Amino acid sequence: MRFSAMFIPTLRETPSETEAISHKLMLRAGFVRQLASGLYIFLPLGWRVMNKINAILREEMDAIGAQEISMPVLHPAEIWQQTGRWDAIGDEMFRLKDRTGRDMCLGMTHEEIMTWLASREIRSYRDLPQVWYQIQTKLRDEARPKSGVLRTREFIMKDSYSFDVSEEGLRKNYQLHAEAYHTIFTRCGLKFSMVESDPGMMGGAISHEFMAPSPAGEDEIALCDKCGYSANVELAVSIPVKNEPKEWSLEEVHTPDKRTVQEVSNFLKLPSSYFIKSILVIADEGPVIALVRGDQELHEKKLAKVIGNHRPAQKREVKEILGVEAGFIGPVGQTIRIIADTSLKKGEYVSGANKPHYHLRGIKAEKDFSPEWHDIHTAKAGDLCAKCESALRVERVIEIGNIFQLGIKYSNPLRAFFLDENGQEKPIVMGSYGIGPARIAAAAIEQNNDKDGIIWPKSIAPFDVELLPLNMNDPKTVDVAEKLYADLTAMGLEILMDDRDERAGVKFKDADLIGIPLQIILGEKNLKEGLVEIKERKTKEAVKVKVEEVVERTTSLR
């Protein structure tokens, strides 16, 4: 491609109202433009990258026997009503009516439609297994689109669905997908981890997420370098570092106006890990006290799994229900339901005395209070791995893919049944598997950039090589450039030739910004000696090479 013939609107200045590096660089380098909040236009360069990624997705999906199909984006409501998600999902679903008044929605995902197809077409165990996938647009009315292409309202997703006769078949397809995903992300040049994840509303028992480390991410994962344990902090379990034992007998201590853990900790000159944080929440069943150690944070979702929907109590409610203001509540002598984090089972603690301006020191679990024990704290860096007790690391990550074992959650309500060898009717056992190609692109930029711009991994770069004939008014430069362009193209390389009548500086700046992995620089002086420069975008290292050797050297570097 000739630069002059391609629409590459680079920007010298960073548009304001952008935060994520990938967002800034995609805009500046002319890969995307924003249409509205959470809606992006992919320009020629951006679309080339997307297609590179999609080609890898297709190759690896085909390699595990998945078959590409294409499903509508507009769905009738009935199918979503049958699985209950029409009602379970709120404002995030785009809904509309057709001209006859029929309820419709725009697909946020395709479990329902894929299962509908299976329910109509799959009758016998002989028809199974099947794996179907598509690379298709999804629409979600996100509460908060953000970070450029990372969280949008309309996005392309590679989604595949496996259909099996048994759990065993599902596990096999699940495993195949996990392996394919490893290959895909490795090929795309990403650093990533596969972690245990919370299936959430997707349903099913087991799910994993593929996470690319980046400060622009929205999730956090806990990692153990020793035993390899890795999980989304949504469900990661950890053991807080143990306290030195204390020889305390139970006694009240006067703590005038000291309410927060921090205040009492400073006042008593005791680390916050010796305190019990008592948090009153209002659940559907009524008030519940949640206890976590003073240096830990309560994990709302873990607590929700135990007591269901709940909200923090207001200050006024604390006083009404417990008879003492929030700063001085504690577990001892309570009659309402108490859920305590398991890390409090051992040790001696300080907590509120349920009496204004007093705390109790020397509290022991089971002796002074008897709660229900659950893991309800948030795993944090420095906590110990629940499996091998070495220190955990916590990393911010971008979710680039996920895999779910759905089981019969969708096949049952949609009556996707088959007859087994014995003529027995059984629901198809399903899995679903997603990858966001735009997130791969964004994560690749987040992980590979410098002050000058993007540094694309070779596999997903919009072009293999950028040719930079510096002076388009020099006939020799143009001749050599045209020849190299033709020869390299003939070798199967994709070349972007900056044939614009621009100054050298402009071409260099744009080339670095756009981030094509190899630059071949044709300067007048070098050409007089029969030389050109081959420069790696990543290292900025350049070698001078004879014109005749360029094709060979370039193909070997690629």
Added chain:
RNA sequence: CGGGGCGUAGCGCAGUUUGGUAGCGCGCACGGUUCGGGACCGUGAAGUCGGAGGUUCAAAUCCUCUCGCCCCGACCA
């Protein structure tokens, strides 16, 4: 949905406090000089100041309403 910020030329911004009829840099067009890391000189085009209503002799500026975008949080199948 809660909190905060911002809408002035394609982009980045000043002007708003204290009303007086819109400006700078980049980009763009044309001419000339330049030509290995975002050149220089000159000329020029380009803005219903997000929108609607109001106050006023006069509104980018003050008031009311409204739309949009960004950030933090909640949410995220």
